[in-house]
Amino acid sequence: MKYLYGYCLPVILFVSVTAMEISCKGKNRSNHVPLEKTDTSRCGATIPRPTGCINDFVHLFTPGEQKTLDSICTRYSEKGYGQIALVTMDSIPLQQCDIKDYATDLGNNWGVGNKSKDDGVVIVISISQRQIAIANGYGTEKILSDQQTKNIIDSVFIPSFKKANFFEGCYNGLLAIDQFMSRIN
Numbered sequence: 001m002k003y004l005y006g007y008c009l010p011v012i013l014f015v016s017v018t019a020m021e022i023s024c025k026g027k028n029r030s031n032h033v034p035l036e037k038t039d040t041s042r043c044g045a046t047i048p049r050p051t052g053c054i055n056d057f058v059h060l061f062t063p064g065e066q067k068t069l070d071s072i073c074t075r076y077s078e079k080g081y082g083q084i085a086l087v088t089m090d091s092i093p094l095q096q097c098d099i100k101d102y103a104t105d106l107g108n109n110w111g112v113g114n115k116s117k118d119d120g121v122v123i124v125i126s127i128s129q130r131q132i133a134i135a136n137g138y139g140t141e142k143i144l145s146d147q148q149t150k151n152i153i154d155s156v157f158i159p160s161f162k163k164a165n166f167f168e169g170c171y172n173g174l175l176a177i178d179q180f181m182s183r184i185n
Contacts, residue, residue, distance in 0.1 A: 082119025
């Protein structure tokens with residue numbers, strides 16, 4: 001019994017936590033290599049540890065809504081388009097850079113996307129600052145440009161956010177990104 005609690009239980013917990021952390025990484029995990037981990041971004045803002053594809057640090061979504069959003073991100077990854085991380089935060093210290101720079105820093109720090117393809121997409125929403133940014137890896141930018149992501153923000157995310165319907169905005173925004181990539185691929 002001592003063996004079970006002294007050795008097996010910690011190993012089981014480690015494996016469980018590790019599996020949860022990579023669950024949204026899609027089928028091809030062999031090419032996913034996280035970049036160097038740092039505690040702060042170039043903006044001086046703290047970089048939190050990722051919780052999965054949906055990183056709801058301000059608890060905007062119910063568990064069911066998180067699961068729905070996570071399933072869109074997982075399907076996106078399984079189609080081979082890359083990886084999406086959605087991040088909600090109360091605020092970000094934006095004295096030295098903007099929210100898009102912070103989103104890029106999160107993506108680089110967390111290793112979102114396939115390193116060799118640089119195909120990550122990071123969506124950051126700052127609730128109190130009323131800002132949103134989508135940062136694409138260079139591989140994704142070749143298909144989904146900054147102008148196209150701006151159009152998705154303006155036409156899909158923002159109208160729902162103005163009505164304080166953050167789940168609807170994120171749901172439809174993720175679908176818009178997925179549908180755009182489906183038309184191209």
